[in-house]
Amino acid sequence: MPWISGQRRNSPAGISLSWNSRSRSSLGREATPFVSPAGKCGAGQKNWNRVPLGTKLCSLAILLWLALPLPAAVPEKHLAIYSTAANYSLPIMPREGRDYVGLLELLDPLGTVSAKSDPPRWRIHYNNVLGEFFQGSSRARIQGRDADLPGKFILENGRGLVPVSSLASILPRFLGGPVTVHEDSGRLFIGSVATHFTASVSPDDASRLVFHFTSPVNPSIATEPGKLRMTFLHEPVTAPASPTLTFGSKIIPSSTYSESNGTAQITVNTTIPLFASFSNDGRTVTLTPAKSQPPAPTTPAITNIPAAQPAPPANPAAPQPAATSPPPVVHRYLAVVDASHGGNDRGEALSATLAEKDITLAFARKLRQELESRGISTILLRDSDADLSLDDRASSANASHAAIYIVLHAASSGHGVRLYTAMLPYSSEEDRGPFRAWTTAQSSQISLSQTAVANVAGELRKLEIPVRILTAPLRPLNNIVTAAIAVEVAPPASDAAQLAAPDYQQLVTGGVANGIAALRSQLGTTQ
Numbered sequence: 001m002p003w004i005s006g007q008r009r010n011s012p013a014g015i016s017l018s019w020n021s022r023s024r025s026s027l028g029r030e031a032t033p034f035v036s037p038a039g040k041c042g043a044g045q046k047n048w049n050r051v052p053l054g055t056k057l058c059s060l061a062i063l064l065w066l067a068l069p070l071p072a073a074v075p076e077k078h079l080a081i082y083s084t085a086a087n088y089s090l091p092i093m094p095r096e097g098r099d100y101v102g103l104l105e106l107l108d109p110l111g112t113v114s115a116k117s118d119p120p121r122w123r124i125h126y127n128n129v130l131g132e133f134f135q136g137s138s139r140a141r142i143q144g145r146d147a148d149l150p151g152k153f154i155l156e157n158g159r160g161l162v163p164v165s166s167l168a169s170i171l172p173r174f175l176g177g178p179v180t181v182h183e184d185s186g187r188l189f190i191g192s193v194a195t196h197f198t199a200s201v202s203p204d205d206a207s208r209l210v211f212h213f214t215s216p217v218n219p220s221i222a223t224e225p226g227k228l229r230m231t232f233l234h235e236p237v238t239a240p241a242s243p244t245l246t247f248g249s250k251i252i253p254s255s256t257y258s259e260s261n262g263t264a265q266i267t268v269n270t271t272i273p274l275f276a277s278f279s280n281d282g283r284t285v286t287l288t289p290a291k292s293q294p295p296a297p298t299t300p301a302i303t304n305i306p307a308a309q310p311a312p313p314a315n316p317a318a319p320q321p322a323a324t325s326p327p328p329v330v331h332r333y334l335a336v337v338d339a340s341h342g343g344n345d346r347g348e349a350l351s352a353t354l355a356e357k358d359i360t361l362a363f364a365r366k367l368r369q370e371l372e373s374r375g376i377s378t379i380l381l382r383d384s385d386a387d388l389s390l391d392d393r394a395s396s397a398n399a400s401h402a403a404i405y406i407v408l409h410a411a412s413s414g415h416g417v418r419l420y421t422a423m424l425p426y427s428s429e430e431d432r433g434p435f436r437a438w439t440t441a442q443s444s445q446i447s448l449s450q451t452a453v454a455n456v457a458g459e460l461r462k463l464e465i466p467v468r469i470l471t472a473p474l475r476p477l478n479n480i481v482t483a484a485i486a487v488e489v490a491p492p493a494s495d496a497a498q499l500a501a502p503d504y505q506q507l508v509t510g511g512v513a514n515g516i517a518a519l520r521s522q523l524g525t526t527q
Helices: 040-050 053-067 102-108 163-174 357-374 390-399 438-462 497-501 501-516
Strands: 078-082 087-091 093-095 098-102 111-117 121-126 129-134 139-142 143-148 153-157 159-163 180-182 187-190 199-201 205-213 221-226 227-232 244-246 252-262 263-269 274-279 285-290 334-339 375-382 404-410 417-422 469-474 484-490
Touching: 040 375, 040 469, 078 102, 078 111, 078 221, 087 098, 087 102, 098 102, 098 163, 102 121, 102 163, 102 187, 111 404, 139 163, 143 163, 159 163, 163 180, 221 469, 263 285, 334 390, 357 375, 357 404, 357 497, 404 501, 417 438, 438 469, 438 484, 438 501, 497 501
Parallel strands: 078 187, 334 375, 334 404, 404 484, 417 469
Antiparallel strands: 078 087, 093 098, 098 159, 111 121, 121 129, 129 139, 139 143, 153 159, 180 187, 199 205, 205 285, 221 227, 227 263, 244 252, 252 263, 274 285, 417 484
């Protein structure tokens, strides 16, 4: 059964807003019929006229309330944490009208931490710092000194929860350094880690916009008519002096900066389609007009065509020796599946108990089963909790001479599946004979990768799974010498725990496998 976003009808099941004289109320009494003033009155209208005015108004209010649309599910909020030790995110939990976060989970990636619950007291040790909190109290003790909280401390199933608004005051006592909290957008900066940027239009080309960042960035890029959006999921990008920048160009008039739910976004307003390129090790992003690309040449299907017969020799007495046919070549079709993160790299904290590295491994194993059931040999680059570098992943994938490389990611935000192909960075490297430039190794296969993404997206949509197609400078895609795609899976609804549901994993991986299996003739084979 396909997973779809939950939808509810405006009126609850079993309640009809159009009554007749035979309808009965939930208590079994004859329901009073409602007849519009424009309709025929009859006996029903007389009964209605005898109903007190207060009852009439109450009935009309109930009908109007039932006709109102039900509110949509609120997406889960996250707190993004940026530090020199790690960048990660945690779920925000609403409690008693405030936003709360687990203190142990927040400090864990930053140092040595332990906690002990002895209700109503909860103790936490971070490195050499001791903190004491008390259930229901808005006062704590950190390093023997009192600390006031803007809300009550909550002890829930042994977990210590503190208000997000308290982090700016209590974290410096644990960490010994400055902390900046953007409470409204769910972003926390530990120390001087913020990435700043400037943007300006090229003085000699009003259609060329250049962004300079103080640190390398790796945003996802999405375009729509009149806009290009750069979304920063993992980088500590912060706002310029003014969130709206104007450039005095009719082609690219302005850009705006915004933050929400642990992410930052730059929206560029434009009158023409734009193309983003990266240089300076990811510190510079240049937007230029997107040039229309000629259609990619299609690879003709290989068919067994008999060779043309040579003309008979002039002298039949001297026949030509028969040509020896080469032995048939046995081909095999191989897919490489890569579960992102692993080992000390936990990836995103999808929930209090789910790490991205575990979910991607579960999806990878399921995808291998789905591909092999369709006759496609598959290897996993990571079939355990191993920590592989991006270069190691790319080297192993290239050495396998696979027909396609598929890297899996997971996210708690959004719904459905996001499919990525590589956005190649600017590079001065050039191919040298059979040796490919490392940073742009994907360049000769990018068209094939885009075809693969389109086919996979089509199969997922058949299963009613929401799909978005994006390009991003997402390593190691740009280092792969064969077709390469990234599959980022989000939950079907707002609960990240659904990522661990076996039926949802099978639904998604089955759709991906169908898309890959349909591409055999286009992706080729390996010898």
